Amino acid sequence: MDEYKEYYYDIQGGKGRDFGDVSARKHLRDRLQCKPFKWFVENVYPELVVPDESNFALGSIRNPSSNLCLDDLQKLEDEKSEKKVGLYWCHGQGGSQFFVFSKDYEIVALRKNDYCLDNSNYAPGATLEWYPCHKMGGNQLWTYNTQTQELIHVPSNNCLDTRSLKAKDFVRLNPCDGSLSQQWEFSKVCSKETLWKKVK
Secondary structure: OHHHHHHHHHHHOOOOOOOOOOHHHHHHHHHOOOOOHHHHHHHOOOOOOOOOOOOOEEEEEEEOOOOEEEEOOOOOOOOOOOOEOEEEEOOOOOHHHOEEEOOOOOEEEHHHOOEEEEOOOOOOOEEOEEEEOOOOOHHHOEEEEOOOOEEEEOOOOEEEEOOOOOOOOEOEEEEOOOOHHHOOEEEEEOOHHHHOHHHO
16 A cells, blocks of 8 residues: 555554564565556546545544544444434544545545535534535535634534534534634644635
């Protein structure tokens, strides 16, 4: 996976684990004259969302006042469960709390690369769900106000909110009011200027 292994560790966890000697696999790759993994991503799977510097932000999405992070709560692993978006104590280990705020203004869960943060119910107090990414904006279009730290669902103009919620609850959308429960931090911001540009 070459340089892409770091992205894998961010998404799946396991950074720093010893995976043993892979020199035989590298020799086989050289002997067969295999193309680098980057070639595969660019030519075979170009729609893959790669958690690199070309995105606006990546990593965990944390509410500082509660120390709760957005979490997929393992809902993406179970095909039969509701794909609701939850909250859990921030653990800093990636996996269920690793997301990309993409250049398409989508919040993408990379454990299941084709799921985006979505909301079709614009009423206050609405929960959100993971829905297959479609890159057409609409219910999956988000923006982030770098001054107020609000994560705003563009179609409803409501903010992501943790008000009165605890770990394992489903995150809500409410009218933006500047409260601490609506302030969010990304663990890594790659491009501050463009986060808010889309709907300003």
